[in-house]
Amino acid sequence: MQRGVPIQPKDSRGYFMLPQAPEDAGYYVYGNLHHVPGTGHLAQYAHPNLLTLIFQIEREWQAICDRKFGIGNISIDGGKAYDKHRSHKKGIEMDCRPVRKDKLTGPAARVSHKDDPVYDQEATICLIRLFVEHPWIKIVFFNDEKVQEALGARVKTLKGHNDHFHAELWGNFA
Structure with a gap:
């Protein structure tokens, strides 16, 4: 019998929710579930290896940049399909x-690579490079062709990926 408040919420698979507001973290969280404001945390259950990767990358990112990067959808409790996501079921996609x-x-920080004056392409290349150079990353989807040219074949185009990139671990984790 569990007593008290859990240290970190866990889903039915035993996956942990991404910590939502850790002090001095190199990331922030955003998003919502089923278009309901304030519910993004319900779609941020991650396989332990993805959490490890996130924590490694956010520390590396903090060493090279003083800005935070935003983390949105990962998976919901139990890995069920939701909203428009065909993936995001195994806790290994983010x-x-x-x-x-x-x-x-935060929620208002959405930015697109298409003609958005606050989009920082050079910094985005640096951030995505941290992902694609990690051996656990299988693929990244992001539609900025210059990012794809700079980082190679593991960064590909996929419809709907102008204002966020999708990073996915190799499937042998889950």
Whole structure:
């Protein structure tokens, strides 16, 4: 019998929810579930290996940049399908926002690579490079062709990925 408040919420698979507001973290969280404001945390259950990767990348990111990067959808409790996601069921996929030139974070910090004056392409390349150079990352989807040219074949185009990139671990984790 469990007593008290759990340290970190766990889903039915035993996956942990991404910590939502850790002090001095290199990331912030955003998003919502079923278009309901304030519910993004319900779609942020991650396989332990994805959490490890997130924590490694956010520390590396903090060493090179003083801005935070945004983490959105991962998976919901039990890995059920939700909203428009065909993936995001195994807890090994995550969505992240491109980097902004300003330091805006949170729900209002959405930015697109298409003609958005606050989009920082150079910093976004640096951030995505941290993902694609990690051996656990299988693929990244992001529609900025210059990012794809700079980072190679593991960054590909996928409809709907102008204002966020999707990073996915190799499937042998789950």
